[in-house]
Amino acid sequence: MNRFEVLTPADLAHAARLLARQGHVALAGGVDVIDLLKLGIIAPATLVNLKNLPELHGIEPGPRGLRLGALTKLHEVAEHPFIREHYTAVSDAAREAATPQIRNLATVGGNLLQRPRCWYFRHPDVNCLKKGGDRCYALTGLNRYHAILGGGPSFIVHPSNLAPALIALGASARIVGPSGERSVELEKFFTLPSVDPKRENDLKPGEVLVEVNLPPPPAGAKSAYLEAREKQSFDWPLVGAAAMVASDGASRTVRDARIVLCAVAPIPWRSPEAEKEIIGHPLDAERARAAGEACVRGAHPLADNAYKIAMTKVLARRTILKAAGIEEA
Amino acid sequence: MTTPSTTPAVRQAAAHLKEKLLRLAAPALGAEPSDIEARNDLFQVRFDPSRKMSFADVCRRIPGDSLSAEGERVPNYEGYRRDQAGCQFAEVEVDAELGIVRVLRVVAVHDAGQIIDPLTARSQVNGGVLMGVGYALFETRRMDPRLGIMVNPTMDDYKLVGPLDVPEIEVRFVEVANGFNNTGVMGFGEPAHVATAAAIGCAVYDAIGVPVRSLPITPDRVLAAMETRA
Numbered sequence: 001m002n003r004f005e006v007l008t009p010a011d012l013a014h015a016a017r018l019l020a021r022q023g024h025v026a027l028a029g030g031v032d033v034i035d036l037l038k039l040g041i042i043a044p045a046t047l048v049n050l051k052n053l054p055e056l057h058g059i060e061p062g063p064r065g066l067r068l069g070a071l072t073k074l075h076e077v078a079e080h081p082f083i084r085e086h087y088t089a090v091s092d093a094a095r096e097a098a099t100p101q102i103r104n105l106a107t108v109g110g111n112l113l114q115r116p117r118c119w120y121f122r123h124p125d126v127n128c129l130k131k132g133g134d135r136c137y138a139l140t141g142l143n144r145y146h147a148i149l150g151g152g153p154s155f156i157v158h159p160s161n162l163a164p165a166l167i168a169l170g171a172s173a174r175i176v177g178p179s180g181e182r183s184v185e186l187e188k189f190f191t192l193p194s195v196d197p198k199r200e201n202d203l204k205p206g207e208v209l210v211e212v213n214l215p216p217p218p219a220g221a222k223s224a225y226l227e228a229r230e231k232q233s234f235d236w237p238l239v240g241a242a243a244m245v246a247s248d249g250a251s252r253t254v255r256d257a258r259i260v261l262c263a264v265a266p267i268p269w270r271s272p273e274a275e276k277e278i279i280g281h282p283l284d285a286e287r288a289r290a291a292g293e294a295c296v297r298g299a300h301p302l303a304d305n306a307y308k309i310a311m312t313k314v315l316a317r318r319t320i321l322k323a324a325g326i327e328e329a
Numbered sequence: 330m331t332t333p334s335t336t337p338a339v340r341q342a343a344a345h346l347k348e349k350l351l352r353l354a355a356p357a358l359g360a361e362p363s364d365i366e367a368r369n370d371l372f373q374v375r376f377d378p379s380r381k382m383s384f385a386d387v388c389r390r391i392p393g394d395s396l397s398a399e400g401e402r403v404p405n406y407e408g409y410r411r412d413q414a415g416c417q418f419a420e421v422e423v424d425a426e427l428g429i430v431r432v433l434r435v436v437a438v439h440d441a442g443q444i445i446d447p448l449t450a451r452s453q454v455n456g457g458v459l460m461g462v463g464y465a466l467f468e469t470r471r472m473d474p475r476l477g478i479m480v481n482p483t484m485d486d487y488k489l490v491g492p493l494d495v496p497e498i499e500v501r502f503v504e505v506a507n508g509f510n511n512t513g514v515m516g517f518g519e520p521a522h523v524a525t526a527a528a529i530g531c532a533v534y535d536a537i538g539v540p541v542r543s544l545p546i547t548p549d550r551v552l553a554a555m556e557t558r559a
């Protein structure tokens with residue numbers, strides 16, 4: 001690990017100016033930053049600790065939805081009664097992530113901006129495409145945990161399971177940079193490797209993710225998040241699925257829906273194909289199954305990860321039904 | 330093998346030490362050491378129980394501060410059963426659509442000879458079962474054949490069981506007498522570990538109707554095995 005200094009600005013504009021400088025990296029909970037430092041993937045001269053920026057704190061439920069300060073801990077998201085009731089997928093995803101110790105430290109902003117877990121990317125002896133090398137070793141190497149959708153030229157999967165849940169509920173991010181602020185739909189914030197394999201999102205140098213905003217859920221909407229892991233503790237999802245389903249009570253006709261997958265693509269993967277299968281129809285197990293099938297219609301598995309196709313279908317179906325409160329026979 | 334290799338030497342040293350105490354007690358009791366019986370806190374002459382001394386009184390006759398003796402671990406006695414016996418049972422739950430296996434319960438029944446310390450012996454079985462669950466379901470070195478590197482060399486990528494993966498473990502000891510050393514203790518390093526993975530493998534077979542022939546039994550392998558069933 002290299003030597004570095006830590007600055008703790010108390011003013012957002014000042015933080016943005018610092019982060020615009022070469023070799024300056026933001027520090028939130030530090031869960032990923034410290035790992036990346038130890039692995040030698042980053043070697044910043046300065047860490048800019050965000051903890052004293054008041055704009056980044058707080059959970060505020062209100063009539064216009066919900067504001068989550070970027071420094072909100074995953075644990076707080078998992079346990080907040082308002083989030084559990086109105087944005088169930090989000091609290092469920094936060095609760096599934098990592099371990100209690102990590103959830104007490106990891107922040108929402110850091111979770112959305114964490115780097116991929118790909119074992120080639122994280123290996124200190126491998127100079128892969130994401131680190132400026134000339135190829136993605138996962139393509140022809142060991143790829144059981146890699147992408148089945150949206151891959152190429154890099155085949156990482158996006159590691160955040162919070163992001164799909166937030167996107168399913170229509171979240172946007174408020175970002176402040178050296179030259180002003182912007183708000184971006186979270187769905188459009190993540191970028192495919194075909195755009196630039198070296199990054200996973202659209203955060204520019206100097207920009208601070210200040211907060212995530214969720215609109216009020218559509219009328220009659222319920223949401224859910226489910227994931228499959230090898231281990232039940234201390235493990236990452238093999239596949240996850242978040243679903244928001246807004247339907248008319250008695251007829252169960254779906255008026256609005258969002259289905260967003262986790263760990264199948266280099267970005268949180270929204271599936272309009274799956275949504276189309278259920279919107280406008282009365283929801284039942286058969287419809288949900290069709291949506292699951294639709295999720296993976298364009299999938300291209302690598303040598304070791306075809307199992308993710310089967311898993312994705314199942315998890316999409318189960319999550320849709322869970323969100324809609326329908327018990328499977 | 331720590332207990333069966335050390336306890337016989339300790340027991341022999343203790344026997345030599347007792348021999349020395351008997352020799353200290355003999356003149357005072359007017360008897361041969363071989364006629365004295367040491368039990369609980371008392372040394373007494375076998376054929377005349379009125380001639381007796383307390384342990385403390387015998388110790389007062391120790392010249393200097395202490396008495397010492399040595400023992401050694403002699404080779405095992407010939408002609409006795411030396412192999413352990415045990416059996417383990419696993420109860421698993423398989424999500425047949427996702428291929429995910431969870432181990433709910435392991436019952437471990439073992440004859441490890443004489444159990445000297447039940448708490449640590451049980452702990453040894455618990456540890457063996459835990460590592461056995463990892464062996465069965467999670468752990469493997471993943472080597473990239475082209476780069477020649479292990480891609481999962483960290484505690485994050487190398488999958489060890491976590492708290493929620495731990496089954497309910499029931500340990501039963503069946504102490505069958507054996508005579509191959511002077512404490513009747515047997516080695517107990519591996520039985521709980523090795524048998525666990527086999528039991529889990531068999532339980533998965535029973536659950537899904539087809540065997541998964543390689544470890545670890547990961548969801549992709551369970552799903553592939555189930556494909557062959559159809």
Ligand SMILES: Cc1cc2nc3c(=O)[nH]c(=O)nc-3n(C[C@H](O)[C@H](O)[C@H](O)COP(=O)(O)OP(=O)(O)OC[C@H]3O[C@@H](n4cnc5c(N)ncnc54)[C@H](O)[C@@H]3O)c2cc1C
Nearest residue numbers: 028029030031032033098106107109110111113160161209
């Ligand atoms: C064992 C383990 C299991 C895990 N399992 C899961 C899981 O199942 N699902 C999951 O989603 N995650 C999982 N995680 C990842 C964990 O959730 C993230 O590492 C954590 O959320 C990062 O948050 P942080 O606050 O510590 O971020 P940091 O490590 O401090 O920062 C992460 C990145 O974001 C940048 N950054 C942080 N905040 C801001 C901001 N406000 N503005 C601009 N840049 C910022 C930093 O510069 C850095 O690049 C796991 C981690 C571990 C170690």
